[in-house]
Amino acid sequence: MSDTVSSPKRLAFFERYLSLWVFLCMVAGVVVGKVLPGLTAALSRIQFGQGSQVNIPIGVLLWLMIYPMMLKVDFSAIGGIARKPKGLAVTLFVNWLVKPFSMALLAWLFMRHVFAAWIDPETAKNYAAGLIILAAAPCTAMVFVWSYLTDGDPAYTLVQVAVNDLIMLVAFAPIVMFLCGVAHVIVPAKVLVTSVIVFIVIPLAAGWVTRTALIKSRGKDWFDGKFLPKFHPMMIGALLLTLVLIFAFQSKNLTAHWPAVLMLAAPIIVQVYFNSGLTYLLMRRFRLPHNVAAPGSLIGASNFFELAVAVAITLFGAASPAALATVVGVLVEVPVMLSVCRFCNESRGWYGMNYEEKGPVCLHS
Secondary structure, eight states: OOOOOOOOOOOOHHHHTHHHHHHHHHHHHHHHHHHOHHHHHHHHTOBSSTTOOOBHHHHHHHHHHHHHHHHTOOGGGGGGGGGSHHHHHHHHHIIIIIHHHHHHHHHHHIIIIITTTTSOHHHHHHHHHHHHHHHSSBOOHHHHHHHHHTTOOHHHHHHHHHHHHHHHHHHHHHHHHHHHHHTTOOOOHHHHHHHHIIIIIHHHHHHHHHHHHHHHHHOHHHIIIIIGGGHHHHHHHHHHHHHHHHHHHTHHHHHHSTHHHHHHHHHHHHHHHHHHHHHHHHHHHTTOOHHHHHHHHHHTTOBOHHHHHHHHHHHHOTTSHHHHHHHHHHHHHHHHHHHHHHHHHHTHHHHTEEEETTEEEEOOO
């Protein structure tokens, strides 16, 4: 292992305190919902079509959040798959064959059994649906942050994000339909497909066209250093305003059932630690370097919560228990993922020792 000691990496100011901002937005939203019930009700009724469940103000804000993230996806990185196919295979296995199904199991266990005394059956089903939607799409934007904090391989991270986004185009809707069906929640196929087109296909295509055209005309350094940073304030503002509106629409649910936030946090926390630990151990079993294993374990555990919020709102409405479940994911994920980052960094020495019959072999990253 390298003896070089580097200064600890830190998140940017906004990302570092994201859970605090989410909590403050929750408070602000509840206050708005209680103090201005007429305005809140009027905003909640502004939809793209009667009964569409797609609230126009929230829909626009969500698109403003997702589009800048798609600008970061570099599909040219897919050519690097051959460099570390085992690492990619492990994370794809956990992302698509373990994470959504394990969350469905946890949602059933916690919502229908552990907390059954405090949640009526219909609400429990909707909470489960929100948790399934949350886990059905792997994280994209924050993956780059987690990879940076663990000294991850940038090329591997880019490949993982690009491949996951392509898989998401065809796998997200069927997985949500299947698992929600198992949970006895009816999900209209037409509405779900529409949400995938609006919140995945269109922003992904728009991001690719924009990225390709601007890099070709202005260069990658200009695109990464000048163009992308301009979207950061817009993305932050859109995220915070979205949360304020959602919590305003949820104000009655939150004040009447505030323990629901704690109950929803439980399966999310278990899911993150289970999937990150499973990925980390599988990576070690296949003797992959730490700079692939650490970001891989984080990719395998984190969720694309912006997309989850958008889809839950589209399917069930902004004031639904399902939408609340996805928002709790935002509140919980950052501090939990930071603890996983810390574990990966502090266990680097242990990870590097892979025991064989001939004795310990140090795996250099």
